Every structure is written in C-alpha cells, then in structure tokens.
Amino acid sequence: MEKGGQTVYYEFEIPKDGLYKIAFKYSQPLKANSKVFRNISIDGNILCEELRHYGFDYSTKWKTEILGDSEGDYKVYLKKVNMF
Numbered sequence: 001m002e003k004g005g006q007t008v009y010y011e012f013e014i015p016k017d018g019l020y021k022i023a024f025k026y027s028q029p030l031k032a033n034s035k036v037f038r039n040i041s042i043d044g045n046i047l048c049e050e051l052r053h054y055g056f057d058y059s060t061k062w063k064t065e066i067l068g069d070s071e072g073d074y075k076v077y078l079k080k081v082n083m084f
Contacts, residue, residue, distance in 0.1 A: 027060065
C-alpha cells in the first residue's frame, strides 16, 4: 500500500537500564531503486535528528536494518520496563 501518514507501533521489554541497538526487519518493494524515509520515535519522541526521516533501502526481500550510519550502529539509552 502506498499511503503516507501511517504509523506502526511496537512493544518490547527492556530487561535493564542501558544502551540498546534497535533493528527492524523490513522489505520495501514499492519504490524501485529508491529509499523510503520514516520517522523513528520512542514513546512519541524522536530522540535525535538522525532518526527523523531515516532511510530504508529498496529491497524486494526481507532485510534486517540496525539503525545507524557509516560511522556505526546507533545506541539508544532505555530504562527498564516490564511489559509482560
């Protein structure tokens, strides 16, 4: 579906306070040879400019993307949360 303004929510358990890498499994077959851009937020907040309009590459197959750039993976400080 090619419709802007959509949101996806994830819930996950944070076992202890600390720095975490965040990864997504995705496929992006709709925009051939182009990136699509998404805002990545936690609890409704975009934590840094790098997560505003984050680019996901074109792929007809499922890929795992660890959020980061050419200098390495981003690490986000998260506090312990028991969801389950």
